[in-house]
Amino acid sequence: MSDTTEPTDDQTATTGQNDPDDLAVAHRLADAARSAILPWFRAGTLVADNKATQGFDPVTEADRASEVAMRALLAELRPDDGVWGEEMGQTEGTSGRIWVLDPIDGTRGFLSGTPTWGVLIALARAGAVPEPILGMVDQPYIGERFFGGIDVPPEVHGPLGRAALSTRPTARLEDAILFTTFPEVGTKAEGQAFRRVADRVRLVRYGMDCYAYALLAAGQIDLVIEAGLYAYDVLGPMGVIQAAGGIVTDWQGGPAGNGGQVVAAANVELHRAALELLQDRTSH
């Protein structure tokens, strides 16, 4: 971005909204995370080796390098904004805005070499429940980046070029594709609630980590249901999905910005149908 288009800190603090330069900042964060992470991906993740070298863990190394790189950029480019990262906790800001970072979401996928982990970046309005202004899901190995937000048209940039993102209109659970990462989902009760939905849909798939949320934003799947999430797991995907026309709430239909039990749906009809089964209203 040119200097002439850069807003003053006052403008940013006043609007509390996305301005064009925030997207450029998010791209720079994701670029920095990619460079920090990729040297560690598929680089000697032998369990035996880890033990032999006193706890060397490439996932932890990559996770930290990614967050350090993003925090350094934010300190330079957005000194008034808060930062909340998975690895290094919260840094207070004065702008009412907070960058929420998961330097590697899906560390078990990363450890296994799958292309399903990602870097999650959100710019959010601070508050009791943070609300995403801008969200980004980046998959460094594929070289694929999904993003969108308030006033930021949702797009994917990837191996096949650039495309707009839009969730799809699948209206019935019977036609829906549902993803979650682990079959057990969470607690026993959470697993049972998940399976009430899973038993009704056309197809259930597992193991995609944050990539599942990107596929929902891209109109490829219809539902993602997970439990036990943190704010940094959900705010980045939430920003992208909402910009693409989808809905992300907790299992009670309330705001999902603090994580916990999360349901992401392609549209209101599917969201309503999933919530009913998650809450088991039919059996009471």
Add this chain to the structure above:
Amino acid sequence: MSDTTEPTDDQTATTGQNDPDDLAVAHRLADAARSAILPWFRAGTLVADNKATQGFDPVTEADRASEVAMRALLAELRPDDGVWGEEMGQTEGTSGRIWVLDPIDGTRGFLSGTPTWGVLIALARAGAVPEPILGMVDQPYIGERFFGGIDVPPEVHGPLGRAALSTRPTARLEDAILFTTFPEVGTKAEGQAFRRVADRVRLVRYGMDCYAYALLAAGQIDLVIEAGLYAYDVLGPMGVIQAAGGIVTDWQGGPAGNGGQVVAAANVELHRAALELLQDRTSH
């Protein structure tokens, strides 16, 4: 390859082994499959749209286009070899060799937009149980290709360049990462056998389709256990994994070239440990 290095048909038929040009043929097949498939990937897979256009199904279209493209090349380049494709059945050859093709392995992953499906190519010795001479697993969207065989050093060509493949020495189930595609695995008994292994390992992950076998060859994971496979599901991955130092058999330790119940292991120790639990020898 230059014309001067191309063997005569007689040489090929006599050795029944891999010669350098077979690898070039396999690369050309995978290139053709990529070109045929990618226009269909993430291109309007709306369920509602499918019905509206009388059964239009992008997965089926891509599957067929991929196999047609590969068969056309084989008819030209290897007219004496047999061809066995998932979509179009068996074409007899006279050379004692057969190209075994799965034009898209993981159609449900493809349908969902995940980067876990692949094109599987094997050159095998024909027989009651085909044995792979050369195997290839290609992921067109990532642009990543795993291959190896008898006299073909195993390699991956991907977003980060080229690297040799080698399975890893994890010796104990307690340190192993196990993958399968569906949590139910197969029949109820097959699911129970799988869970005897799953309960012992460090980490179980799902949903990777054929990509799991590639990760095993790359030394990222230790075990893949599946059931209900066909020859075209297993021969390509088997060629790569064997070249990388791994072992692929059925659950009884016999040849896996006809599919069925398949266990792929990074090394002999893990393979033995997994077979014992799959067969439940301990409880008899």
